[in-house]
Amino acid sequence: MKKLLSNEYLVLMVRIILGCVFIVASIEKAANPASFVQSIGNYRLVSFDVATVMATVLPWIELLCGLAFLFGLFTRGGAFLSFIMLIVFTAAVTSAVLQGLDISCGCFTQDPTVGKVGWMKVGENVLLTGASVFLLFSTGIRLSLERYFRTRNAAVDTRTGG
């Protein structure tokens, strides 16, 4: 397991995939919070006011997590947040499936005819949750800003004799 967590290429691949997923998922929601409020409301789990607050901030947190993965900066924090969000999303989709609601997920697009909730969607979310946990404990920093800053700081320390 330790080998996998420190495999530079695997970590990079998971970072890119999860980063793209989060960025793509966040853009339409961030640009059009009203539609997202409706998508959240369709799950019948929270009040309209709570849905409005969620629709205001959640897409931006998703976007920042995506950027964190892609650029390799604050990856662990992004993984922690995405893990929490994905647990909540998975629970919401599962509850919708169990209630028999015929609603769209609202995950990637706000088009009501696309991405109906179902066990496939639950499976997707579980996979993404697994990817988040992987990044949370991973140690690979290939092609990341974190690596760039570490190398630069080490160079400065060497020059100043620190």
Add this chain to the structure above:
Amino acid sequence: MGISITFRQALREGLFIAAVGCALGLMYTGVTGQGMFASRESSADRKSDADEPAPEFVEYNDALEFYRSGKAVFVDARHAFDYELGHISGAINLPLKEYDEKKGVLASFPKDALLVTYCDGQECNSSVEMALKLSAEGFSNVKIFFDGWREWESHHASTEKSSQ
């Protein structure tokens, strides 16, 4: 790296990302007047105002009575695809997402016409949002049939299938 150090780092970075995300979200919605900063007209939980009558929620029996009176215009706020599969007989389709492009279908109705909005059922808010839009448009007699299509269909009330 130990679990507790990993967790502390994740928590610290996560809080930072969440704080910046919240700030960006509030800034964006504040500047564009959306989300938490949406005007009251577009807010679905708007309470009644002293000057403007707020659209009233009606139950199935009231909706049926309006239907039988022949004076009500039912406004189906669902997607055209759902409308074509089945709708309340005589209802007009005005999908919420295409409101601005298609609101012309209401041009022939007087502002005091009895309009009853509905969508799929309790799990959707389009009926409420549509009613608020119609009120903002100047229609003074708007009702919301919140239980919507599912409730109507379950009573085997008059329905029809058609393309627009």
